Amino acid sequence: MDTKAAQYWKANIRLVVSLLVVWFVVSYGFGIILADPLNAIRIGGVGLGFWFAQQGSIYVFIALIFFYAARMNALDREFDVHED
Amino acid sequence: MDLSTLTYLVVGATFALYIGIAIWARAGSTGEFYVAGKGIHPVANGMATAADWMSAASFISMAGLIAFNGYGASVFLMGWTGGYVLLALLLAPYLRKFGKFTVPEFIGERFYSQTARLVAVICLILASVTYVIGQMKGIGVAFSRFLETSYETGLIAGMGIVFIYAVLGGMKGITYTQIAQYVVLIFAYTIPAVFISLNITGNPLPQLGLIGSMADGSGLTMMEKLDQVVTDLGFSQYSEQVMGSKLNMFVYTLSLMIGTAGLPHVIIRFFTVPKVKDARSSAGWALVFIAILYTTAPAVGSMARLNLMNTIQTGPVGEVTANIEYANAPQWFKNWEKTGLLQFEDKNGDGRIQYYNDKNPEMAAKAEGWGWKGNEMTKVDRDIMVLANPEIAGLPNWVIAIVVAGGLAAALSTAAGLLLAIASAVSHDIVKGMINPNISEKNELLASRLSMVGAIALAGYLGFNPPGFAAGTVAIAFGLAASSIFPALMMGIFNKKVNRTGAIWGMITGIGITLLYVFQHKGIFFIPGTSFLGDMGPSWFLGISPNAFGAVGAVVNFAVAITVSKMTHEPPEHIQHLVEDIRVPKGAGGAVDH
Numbered sequence: 001m002d003t004k005a006a007q008y009w010k011a012n013i014r015l016v017v018s019l020l021v022v023w024f025v026v027s028y029g030f031g032i033i034l035a036d037p038l039n040a041i042r043i044g045g046v047g048l049g050f051w052f053a054q055q056g057s058i059y060v061f062i063a064l065i066f067f068y069a070a071r072m073n074a075l076d077r078e079f080d081v082h083e084d
Numbered sequence: 085m086d087l088s089t090l091t092y093l094v095v096g097a098t099f100a101l102y103i104g105i106a107i108w109a110r111a112g113s114t115g116e117f118y119v120a121g122k123g124i125h126p127v128a129n130g131m132a133t134a135a136d137w138m139s140a141a142s143f144i145s146m147a148g149l150i151a152f153n154g155y156g157a158s159v160f161l162m163g164w165t166g167g168y169v170l171l172a173l174l175l176a177p178y179l180r181k182f183g184k185f186t187v188p189e190f191i192g193e194r195f196y197s198q199t200a201r202l203v204a205v206i207c208l209i210l211a212s213v214t215y216v217i218g219q220m221k222g223i224g225v226a227f228s229r230f231l232e233t234s235y236e237t238g239l240i241a242g243m244g245i246v247f248i249y250a251v252l253g254g255m256k257g258i259t260y261t262q263i264a265q266y267v268v269l270i271f272a273y274t275i276p277a278v279f280i281s282l283n284i285t286g287n288p289l290p291q292l293g294l295i296g297s298m299a300d301g302s303g304l305t306m307m308e309k310l311d312q313v314v315t316d317l318g319f320s321q322y323s324e325q326v327m328g329s330k331l332n333m334f335v336y337t338l339s340l341m342i343g344t345a346g347l348p349h350v351i352i353r354f355f356t357v358p359k360v361k362d363a364r365s366s367a368g369w370a371l372v373f374i375a376i377l378y379t380t381a382p383a384v385g386s387m388a389r390l391n392l393m394n395t396i397q398t399g400p401v402g403e404v405t406a407n408i409e410y411a412n413a414p415q416w417f418k419n420w421e422k423t424g425l426l427q428f429e430d431k432n433g434d435g436r437i438q439y440y441n442d443k444n445p446e447m448a449a450k451a452e453g454w455g456w457k458g459n460e461m462t463k464v465d466r467d468i469m470v471l472a473n474p475e476i477a478g479l480p481n482w483v484i485a486i487v488v489a490g491g492l493a494a495a496l497s498t499a500a501g502l503l504l505a506i507a508s509a510v511s512h513d514i515v516k517g518m519i520n521p522n523i524s525e526k527n528e529l530l531a532s533r534l535s536m537v538g539a540i541a542l543a544g545y546l547g548f549n550p551p552g553f554a555a556g557t558v559a560i561a562f563g564l565a566a567s568s569i570f571p572a573l574m575m576g577i578f579n580k581k582v583n584r585t586g587a588i589w590g591m592i593t594g595i596g597i598t599l600l601y602v603f604q605h606k607g608i609f610f611i612p613g614t615s616f617l618g619d620m621g622p623s624w625f626l627g628i629s630p631n632a633f634g635a636v637g638a639v640v641n642f643a644v645a646i647t648v649s650k651m652t653h654e655p656p657e658h659i660q661h662l663v664e665d666i667r668v669p670k671g672a673g674g675a676v677d678h
Contacts, residue, residue, distance in 0.1 A: 031162055045295045045296060045297060061371060065364070065371060066368045069365040
C-alpha cells in the first residue's frame with residue numbers, strides 16, 4: 001500500500017473512531033450508564049437521560065451518518081480516490 | 085360504510101398497487117433480480133430499506149413493548165436504530181465497493197474459502213428463516229382479526245401477493261413495492277399518533293407531546309401524570325423502570341445494534357445503489373425514514389398506556405366509584421375483549437374493573453383493604469396499544485382501515501426482503517457458486533425465481549405449522565446475525581490479517597456459544613423441559629438475558645478469529661490486495677460483471 005493510500009485509510013479510521021465515540025456516549029453513556037444522574041436535568045417533562053434513551057440518541061445517529069458521508073466524500077476528493 | 089367493507093376497500097387498493105408495481109418492474113437479468121441493477125437512488129433506497137427493516141414487530145408490537153416496559157424499552161429504540169451507524173461507517177460502503185450480489189459471496193471471496201461461504205449461507209438462512217416465520221404469522225393474524233377471514237385464508241392471500249411481486253420482479257420489484265409500502269405504513273402509524281398526542285397534550289407533534297404538559301389543566305407534564313397513575317396502582321415508575329439490570333440493558337442494546345448491522349436482508353439493500361458514496365448517504369436516509377416511526381413510538385406507547393389506565397381508573401385509587409363499571413366500559417374495550425387480547429374477570433364480584441399490580445406486596449395489602457381480590461385485567465396484550473389506538477382516540481373508521489393496511493405493509497415488505505436474501509443465497513451462492521459455476525445467465529435467473537418460489541413455500545409451510553419455538557425466535561435472529569455475520573464482515577474489511585481458518589472458527593464459535601446459551605436457558609430447540617439451567621434471572625451469566633447474548637457471541641467470534649489467524653498462515657498476497665482495493669471507492673462503477 002503506498003503512503004497516500006495508507007494516509008487515506010488512517011484519516012478514515014480516525015473519522016470512524018471519533019464518530020463511534022459520539023455514538024457510544026449518546027446511547028450507552030447518556031442513555032444507560034449516566035441516565036440516572038442526567039435525569040436531574042429536565043428537558044420539557046422528561047429527564048435528560050430518558051430523553052436521550054428514547055429520542056435524542058436517534059437524532060444524533062442520523063446526524064453522525066450524514067456527517068460521515070459528507071466528510072468521506074471530501075476525503076475521497078482530497079486523496080483522489082473518488083468515483084468518476 | 086361499515087368498517088369491514090372499508091377495510092376490504094383500503095387493503096384491496098394497496099394490494100392492487102403492489103401488483104401494478106410488480107407488473108411494471110419485472111426483472112430481466114440476474115443483476116436486476118439480485119440487486120435491482122444497482123440503479124436505485126439513495127433516497128429511494130433509504131425508503132425501501134426502512135420498509136424492509138420495519139417489520140410487523142416494529143409496527144404492531146413495539147409501542148406496546150414501550151408502554152409496558154417504559155424506560156427499559158429504550159434498548160429496542162436505541163438498538164434498532166444505532167445499528168445503522170455501524171452499517172454506514174463499517175460495512176455498507178465497502179461491501180458496495182466489492183460490488184457483488186450476496187453477503188456469503190463476500191465472505192467466500194475475502195476468506196478464499198468455499199467452506200467459509202457455506203458457513204455464512206447457513207448462518208444467513210438460520211437468521212432469515214427464524215425472522216420470516218414471525219412475518220407470516222403477522223400477515224395471517226392481521227387478516228383474521230380485521231377482515232374476518234380465517235388465519236389460513238389470510239396467510240394464502242399474503243403469500244400470493246409476495247409471490248407475484250417477488251418472483252416476477254426480484255429485488256427490483258421488491259424495492260419499488262417497499263417504497264409504496266413505506267408510504268402506507270408511515271401514514272398508518274403517524275395519523276393516530278398525532279390525534280392521540282393532540283387529545284392528551286394539545287400538541288400535534290407526538291415527539292413534543294412526549295415531553296409536553298397535560299391538556300387536562302392539571303398542570304402536570306404528561307410523564308409526571310403517567311408516572312403518578314402507574315405508581316398509584318403499584319406498577320413500576322414508567323420513566324425509570326429498567327429491563328433486568330443496567331448491564332443487561334447495555335448488552336441487549338449492543339446485541340440489537342450489531343445484529344441490525346449484520347442482518348443480510350438489510351445489508352443487500354445497500355448493493356442496489358449506483359455508487360459507494362450513495363451507500364453512505366443511503367444509510368442516513370434509511371435512518372431518517374425509520375426515525376419518523378421510532379421517535380413517534382415512545383409517544384404512542386406512553387400515551388396509550390395513560391389512556392388505558394385512565395379509562396379503567398377514572399378517579400383517585402381506593403374510592404369505590406373511581407373504578408369504571410364493566411357495564412359502562414367503552415365499546416372498544418368490548419370489541420377487543422372478543423378477540424381475546426383483553427381479558428377481564430370480576431374476581432370480587434362488584435361489577436367494577438380493578439386493574440393494578442397485585443404482585444407488589446404493598447399494593448396488594450392496600451387493595452385487600454378496599455375489598456379488591458386481585459388484578460382483574462387478566463390479559464392486556466401489548467399489541468393492543470397500536471391496534472386499538474384509533475378506537476381509543478375516537479378516530480373514524482377509515483383510520484382503522486389504514487392501520488390494518490399499514491400493519492400488512494410492514495409485514496409484507498419485511499417478508500419479501502427476507503425471502504430475497506434466502507433465495508439469492510440458494511441460487512447464487514449454492515447453485516452457481518458451488519454446484520454449477522458455468523450456469524448461464526438465463527438459467528441462473530430461472531434458478532433464482534425457483535428458489536424464491538421454494539422460499540415462499542417454506543415460509544408458508546412454517547406459517548401454517550408454526551413450530552413451538554416461533555414466538556421466541558425473532559429476537560434470536562438478531563443474536564445469530566450479531567454473533568456470526570457482523571464480525572466476519574467487519575474483520576474482512578478492517579483486518580487484513582484475518583485468514584480463512586480464523587474466520588470459519590470465529591463464525592462457528594460465535595454462533596455456537598450464542599445458541600448454546602439460548603438453548604440452555606430456553607430449552608434445546610426451545611422444547612419445553614429440556615433447558616438444563618432454567619430460564620430464570622439468577623442462573624443467567626451476569627444477569628444477561630438469552631435474547632441479549634448475541635453481543636457476547638460477537639466478542640467470542642472476534643477473539644477466536646484473531647487468535648486463530650495469528651497462529652496460522654497469513655492470507656495470500658492477492659487477498660490482501662483485494663482488501664486494499666475495497667477500502668477505496670475509486671473504480672466501483674459498473675459492478676455487475678459476472
